[in-house]
Amino acid sequence: MGEDGRVTAAPKHPRAPRLIATDLDGTLLRDDKTVSDRTVAALAAAEAAGIEVFFVTGRPARWMDVVSAHVHGHGLAICANGAAVVDLHAGRKIIEVRPLDRPVALEVVRTLRAAVPGTSFAVELTTGINYEPAYPPFFLDPGATVAVAEKLLHEEHSTAPVLKLLAHHAELAPDAFLALAREAAGRHASITRSSPTALLEISGPGVSKASTLAMCCAERGISADEVVAFGDMPNDIEMLTWAGTSYAMGNAHPDVIAAASGRTVANTEDGVAVVIERMLAERGA
Secondary structure, three states: OOOOOOOOOOOOOOOOOOEEEEOHHHHHOOOOOOOOHHHHHHHHHHHHOOOEEEEEOOOOHHHOHHHHOOOOOOOEEEEHHHOEEEEHHHOOEEEEEOOOOHHHHHHHHHHHHHHOOOOEEEEEEOOEEEEOOOOOOOOOOOOOOEOOHHHHOOOOOOOOOEEEEEEEOOOOOHHHHHHHHHHHHOOOOEEEEOOOOOEEEEEOOOOOHHHHHHHHHHHOOOOHHHEEEEEOOHHHHHHHHHOOEEEEOOOOOHHHHHHOOEEOOOHHHOHHHHHHHHHHHHHHO
16 A cells, blocks of 8 residues: 555556546445445546546446536446446437447357356347346336347347447356456457456457447547546546556456456445546646
8 A cells, every 4th residue: 555554555646637538336335325425526526626537437328327417517428348338417418339249249249148057148239228037137117128138139120239248147257257258259349347256248349448439538638648547447547547646446356356457446446536636736736
């Protein structure tokens, strides 16, 4: 830990930070899925100091209510692991999509069914989620269609863009499932995970939190060296390695800790706020 006993010192920015990119679940949010008063105040202080804040999450747009009131300025968030850019000021409207092409999704389903028997799938569309009978519906959606993935991906069922596939296995360990899936189907798509269970998130080739964040930063003339990023799970690794300075949460996956340039305390201890407060204090000094 660093000099204050709570945060590991991270390399200094070549330039003053201009953008904070933070994951939500396990990072900015506490375990009860709320944003603490301390974190709300830290985000507002960063924005007041001229530092933009981007929420960068695996969540779909429809699950962004928890932070919609805490985004200022541009109002944008990156959702579905980089597959969608969402305007939280406009009722969670999706303004940009980086879809998973249906033929590619079908090939991934075919490949994983053969390589990892027992895998079940859900299909996340811009319009909502549909899933197979064997897929555990972690968040029940009364509007969901239940059918085999091949049918769900057929355009006769829906022409809405596919944001990502979700693949679940009831018996494998999460990291083992991820390794098997990447070996079998990694040439077709980007495969990662953010759940403590064996639940994989599959996006189009090259689609990640990092690549979409880089695109949004380029539009603003912000370089990677001017970004501070926070995360806790494997779907954050590319973003943490791309950003000039990055922090793994105290509760982070070991691979995330290895990838980040610094480490803060756990999400339950407001680890993001701790870093922002220190960063603003150093900036003021």
